[in-house]
Amino acid sequence: MSTATPENVTSTTTATTATTPEDTPVFSVEGLWKVFGSKAHRVPADPELASLAPAELRARTGCTAAVRDVSFDVRKGEVFVVMGLSGSGKSTLVRCLTRLIEPTAGSIAIDGEDVRAMDKTRLRELRRHRAAMVFQHFGLLPHRTVLDNVAYGLEIQGVGKAERRERAAEVVAKVGLEGMEHRRPGQLSGGQRQRVGLARALAVDPEVLLFDEPFSALDPLIRRDMQEEVVRLHREEGRTMVFITHDLSEALKLGDRIALMRDGAVVQLGTPEEIVGSPADDYVREFVRDVPREQVMTVRSAMRAASADETGSGPAIAPDATVSEAIEAVARTGSPARVMEGGRCLGVVDHERLLGVVAGTQQGAAAGSAHSAAAAGAENRSAAGAEKSKEVA
Template identity: 85%
Template sequence: MNTTTEPGNPTGTTTGAPVFSVQNLWKVFGPKADQVPADPALAALDPAGLRARTGCTAAVHDVSFDVRKGEVFVVMGLSGSGKSTLVRCLTRLIEPTAGTIAIDGEDVRAMDRTRLRELRRHRAAMVFQHFGLLPHRTVLDNVAYGLEIQGVGKAERRARAKEIVAKVGLDGMEQRRPSQLSGGQRQRVGLARALAVDPQVLLFDEPFSALDPLIRRDMQEEVVRLHREEGRTMVFITHDLSEALKLGDRIALMRDGRVVQLGSPEEIVARPADDYVREFVRDVPREQVLTVRTAMRPGGCGAPDHPGALPPDAVVADAVKAVARSGRAACVVEGGRCLGVVDHARLLGVVAGVESPAKEAV
């Protein structure tokens, strides 16, 4: 959703210092778990070999990444890949075995109980698949609960909760109980409760996986809207590739506790790192993910103000329609400057998965 590119940051993500910085993170379950990251021979074993040798499972295996301010960072993988364990390690809901985690440069693993409580209450709020709403409380009081825990006065917290209830589309439902709400409405209450404490980061652990498809799509749109309006940093866990592609500025694709590829949705679809990723993205409609930046021929076009000009983040599907309507190649324009040209043949080549034309200019 955000495509600002920073020198030395080819993934096209939000610039600035990282909110979360994770380096060489491990979470190992089993006897003498701390020996696994420290022993290169054990660390190099595949999951079956590690279990046979030590009885241990590396749910998170030497993972490193940064989450930058204002981006939606998606961690995706199948069941058992380690994605939910990873997000719980960020706030030490699960204690890591080894590695470093920092939020705004502060060492999370060194935090005492008081500082850790402050992290979870104020700085990084979780939104879970299971809403955990208090059944005897109204929508308004559920949303205000985190503020109550923080010691915010009743009038102030209810005013803040009412504002957030309206923001997530539940205006008029403030006095209902959770039992009177649909699944999608209950999930909106869970989202509102997390937003009410104004966290620096929202952490989503497969929040929509139990919802019906139409409700799930509505909630995805809600996340997109909130991110567009507020620019809030989000870490989103999902097993659904279409959800990851829709929401993520960058995606970390996990398998057996490892990150097998980290990049923008466009990078992952256009240049899968291995056969596992290639199989994952095989059925993705490329024209809905890849942009004209991938398809264009670099160079000036002489008419950057032409009405058929396209922005570089326009998806190929829209570009095909624009070129077909005009009957001519289209300029790719950013900031009044022509970056390149796309024509029908190049666009269809990208859709068909032909080697990226952009490589011709290298």
């Protein structure tokens, strides 16, 4: 939903980066393990066992490592997507964040507070007030109306009836269900029921929304509508979201950053553009092989330094414009497009470089301009993050 600049290129070591109180991550996860099986705690503690492939680990110990040495930060106001195929560990990971599943090893913090050290009272407060979960299966109360289902979390919190119904009505309208307040779940479509589940989570005004594959059971058109709803809510509210999905197109559409998992480990963490443009390994490369690069890559990856006679002519586009948008602008005018930010020309993109990005042969701006130096630094940092991801894997 937003595109990284060189200043916010990610690596899997962000959990250890020094921060000020203003930019403390909402969630900070470091060295997280969840192992199922007898004597599970010995797996993270033993480097030899920790390095075994999943099948070898099961054969040696009878244990399954659903989450393996995972580290990341979730920044305030971002949509952080955890993506992977079935069995990759993504749903286990999100449940560990609020200890719906107890981690085996590692640390989890929310706003700097140690989640693993929370007692039952503090943990209950976390789940009720600070991090709300939206599940694939809606879990609505069939005998209650839409309004009362949405107000249920507020009722659990002890909010008075009049206030909770008023707040619930506001949220019902926000998710597009106005006029359906008095229907029951059985009278709703799948997409409408999922909107009720989303409204119920929003009603308690959580700091972060945790989505566990909420749309995977919906029909494609309804699923697209719900994705647009998430995009709209994020744009209007800027609420922090952690979104679990197995669908790459959904991850690319929704995510500011994506953590791609395989066999319990994060194999790459980065923006959609970084993952599509610079896959960390053959597994990621195969994952993104059929993605239309021009729809994901931005003109930052294609621009070159502008000559003196190019800075004042040609169509102007933003640095976060997609390559597809730039191709249209260049084709329409027949001249290179200027990449403009704050009234300053950062560079230009022409037909040849744009097609190079589409073909996967153009990776960055040409050397020699100030931007190309910044882009090179960004690529180095991204490569360092990819190497760390391989170590995590």
